[in-house]
Amino acid sequence: xxxxxxxxxxxxxxxxxxxxxxxxxxxxxxxxxxxxxxxxxxxxxxxxxxxxxxxxxxxxxxxxxxxxxxxxxxxxxxxxxxxxxxxxxxxxxxxxxxxxxxxxxxxxxxxxxxxxxxxxxxxxxxxxxxxxxxxxxxxxxxxxxxxxxxxxxxxxxxxxxxxxxxxxxxxxxxxxxxxxxxxxxxxxxxxxxxxxxxxxxxxxxxxxxxxxxxxxxxxxxxxxxxxxxxxxxxxxxxxxxxxxxxxxxxxxxxxxxxxxxxxxxxxxxxxxxxxxxxxxxxxxxxxxxxxxxxxxxxxxxxxxxxxxxxxxxxxxxxxxxxxxxxxxxxxxxxx
Numbered sequence: 168x169x170x171x172x173x174x175x176x177x178x179x180x181x182x183x184x185x186x187x188x189x190x191x192x193x194x195x196x197x198x199x200x201x202x203x204x205x206x207x208x209x210x211x212x213x214x215x216x217x218x219x220x221x222x223x224x225x226x227x228x229x230x231x232x233x234x235x236x237x238x239x240x241x242x243x244x245x246x247x248x249x250x251x252x253x254x255x256x257x258x259x260x261x262x263x264x265x266x267x268x269x270x271x272x273x274x275x276x277x278x279x280x281x282x283x284x285x286x287x288x289x290x291x292x293x294x295x296x297x298x299x300x301x302x303x304x305x306x307x308x309x310x311x312x313x314x315x316x317x318x319x320x321x322x323x324x325x326x327x328x329x330x331x332x333x334x335x336x337x338x339x340x341x342x343x344x345x346x347x348x349x350x351x352x353x354x355x356x357x358x359x360x361x362x363x364x365x366x367x368x369x370x371x372x373x374x375x376x377x378x379x380x381x382x383x384x385x386x387x388x389x390x391x392x393x394x395x396x397x398x399x400x401x402x403x404x405x406x407x408x409x410x411x412x413x414x415x416x417x418x419x420x421x422x423x424x425x426x427x428x429x430x431x432x433x434x435x436x437x438x439x440x441x442x443x444x445x446x447x448x449x450x451x452x453x454x455x456x457x458x459x460x461x462x463x464x465x466x467x468x469x470x471x472x473x474x475x476x477x478x479x480x481x482x483x484x485x486x487x488x489x490x491x492x493x494x495x496x497x498x499x500x501x502x
Contacts, residue, residue, distance in 0.1 A: 233467060233468065233471045233473075234270060234465055234466070234467055235261065235266075235465065235466055235467075235468060235480075235497065236271075236375070236463060236464070236465040237259075237463065237464050237465075237480055237482065237493050237494065238275065238377065238408065238435065238461045238462070238463050238493065238494075239435060239461060239462055239463075239464070239482050239491055239492060239493035240435070240457055240460070240461050240462070240491070240492045240493075241256075241257075241462065241484060241489050241490070241491050242489065242490050242492075243488065243489060243490075244488055244490075246453075246490075248456065248457065248460040249489060250274065250460075251274075252274075252462065253272070254269060254272040254464070255485070256484060256485050256486065257464070257482055257483065257484055257485065257491070258482070258483045258485070259464060259466055259480075259481070259482055259483075260479075260480070260481040260482075260483070261466065261468040261469065261478060261479070261480060262468065262469075262470070262478040262479055263479065263481075264468075264469045264470065265469065266466035266467055266468055266469055267466070267467045267468060267469045267471075268466065268467050269464065269465070269466045270465040270466055270467060271463070271464070271465040272462070272463070272464045272465075273462070273463060274461075274462050274463075275375075275377075275461050275462065275463045276459050276460055276461075277459070278375055278376055278377040279315050279316055279317075279372075279374070279376045279377070280310065280311070280315075280316040280317070280318070280376070280377050280379070280458060281316075281317055281318075281333070281367065281370055281376050281377070281378045281379075282310075282311075282316070282317070282318040282319075282378075282379050282380070282381065283318065283319050283320075283321060283362045283366060283367065283379070283380045283381070283407075284303055284307070284318060284319070284320045284321070284340070284344070284380075284381050284383075285321045285323060285358050285359065285362060285380055285381070285382045285383070285384070286299070286300075286303065286320065286321070286322050286323070286344065286347055286383050286384075287323060287324075287353060287355065287382075287383055287384035287385065287414055288322040288323060288324050288347040288348060288349050288350070288351075289323075289324040289325075289349060289350070289351055289352055289353040290324070290349055290350055290351060290352075291349075291353065291385055291387065291414075292349055292383075292384070292385065292414045293349045294416060295414070295416060295444050295447075296347075296349050296414075298444050298447065299383055299412075299414060299447060300344050300345065300347065302447045302448050302451055303344055303381075303383065303451070304337070304340070304341045304344055305448065305451070306381075306451035306452075306454070306455065307337050307340050307341070308337050309455060310455045310458065311335055311337055311340075312335070313335045313336070314335060315335070316335060317333045317334060317335050318333070318334070318335075318340055319331055319332050319333045319334070319340075319343075319366060320340055320343035320344055321358060321362055322346070322347040323353070323354055323355065323357070323358035324349075324350055324351035324352060324353060324354070324390075325351045325352050325353075325354055325390050326354055326357070326390075327354065327357060327358040327361055327362070329343075330342075330343035330344070330346045330347060331343025331344075333366070351390075352389050352390040353384070353385075353387055353388055353389055353390055354388065354390035354391040354392075355382075355384050355386065355387075355388040355391060355398075355426070356388050356391035356393040356394060356395055356397065356398040357390070357391040357392055357393050357398075358382075359380065359382065359393075359398040359401070359402060359409070359430070360391075360393040360397055360398045360401045362380060363380070363398075363401040363402050363404070363405040363407050364401050364405070367380075367405045367407050368401070368404060368405040375463070377408070377458060377461075378405065378406060378407045378408070379407060379408040379409070379410060379436070379458060380402070380407055380408070380409045380410070381410045381411075381412070381451075381454060382409060382410070382411045382412070382427070382430070383411075383412050383414055384411070384413070384414055384423070384427070385413060385414045385415040385421065385423045386411070386413065386415075386421070386422070386423025386424060386425070386426035386427040387421070387422065387423040387426075388423075388426065395426060395429065395430075398430070399429070399430060399433045399434070400498075402430070402433070402434050403433065403434065403494055403495070403496060403497055403498065404497075404498055406494070406497070407434060408434050408435050408436045408494070409430045409431050409433075409434045409436045410431060410436040410437055410438075410439075410454045410457075411427035411428075411430055411431050411436070411437075411438040411439065412438075412439045412441065412447060412450045412451070412454075413427055413438070413439065413440045413441065415440075416442060416444075418442055424438075424440060432492075432495070433494070433495050434494050434495075435492050435493040435494040435495075436492070437453070437454070437457070437492070439453065439454075464482070471499065472499065473499055473500050473501060473502040474499055474501065474502070475498060475499060475500070475501040476498070476499050477496055477497070477498050477499075478496055478497060478498075478499055479495060479496040480493060480494060480495060480496050480497065
């Protein structure tokens with residue numbers, strides 16, 4: 168065979184192999200790696216959730232930045248937000264160590280909101296369900312800014328169902344709330360897990376946003392596949408703050424009260440226990456104030472490794488009369 172022919176075939180073969188290598192590069196696809204063992208590979212979850220399996224362009228290169236951002240609230244002994252505090256008023260500990268450096272510190276009162284309203288529609292909440300629906304609608308009317316904030320509505324009993332997907336239209340959200348009718352058992356942990364995993368974990372956004380779940384429930388779970396720990400872990404992975412409003416009107420301290428407190432405490436939120444019906448509106452008002460009144464600190468952790476390990480977060484106020492609430496930790500990305 169002539170040398171020129173050999174050279175041409177060699178060049179052509181190399182080009183073909185290069186193209187095949189590009190085709191075989193893995194694209195980005197949604198993974199079930201965070202799902203509870205009993206739900207992995209299952210189609211169950213939020214029944215109206217969208218499953219994105221669209222592959223990323225082959226030329227996309229993702230670079231991990233080892234930087235942690237934490238939203239937190241500082242309140243006085245009366246529970247009122249304290250303004251005008253600076254970086255020197257707090258100490259940050261990541262995995263029990265001071266961070267390598269503080270990248271940013273500021274008061275954040277105007278971040279876009281991405282909210283999930285999770286309403287317990289099991290048979291145990293019938294007594295004041297109508298008023299809770301009305302109070303939830305009023306809350307959304309007051310807090311949502313069209314073109315800026317968005318919310319979705321999930322009703323849950325034995326399983327979760329989205330009655331209104333992300334929108335900034337309060338009328339549509341109100342209709343989603345009105346569609347809920349109490350019946351069946353309570354799968355609270357599943358509702359939180361799937362709302363965080365399917366709706367809030369991978370939200371694409373160019374600028375910082377505030378992600379929160381407002382949960383109306385008595386905290387008594389009797390139907391979930393996910394555990395309380397798995398629900399909290401997923402909320403922390405998705406960087407979601409949980410605010411819980413108890414629907415129990417017995418006046419007694421129930422097991423569910425502790426569950427709601429754990430969910431809120433682990434994610435930097437609050438749990439409310441309104442005994443009187445009118446106090447439900449006050450609870451929503453307190454959540455609105457808090458979502459508009461928080462600080463954010465961004466830092467680079469010391470001795471950081473992409474090992475997938477859980478790392479604790481502590482934010483300590485120099486003034487011992489201040490109470491600080493933030494999420495308790497996060498999971499480092501895996502290499």
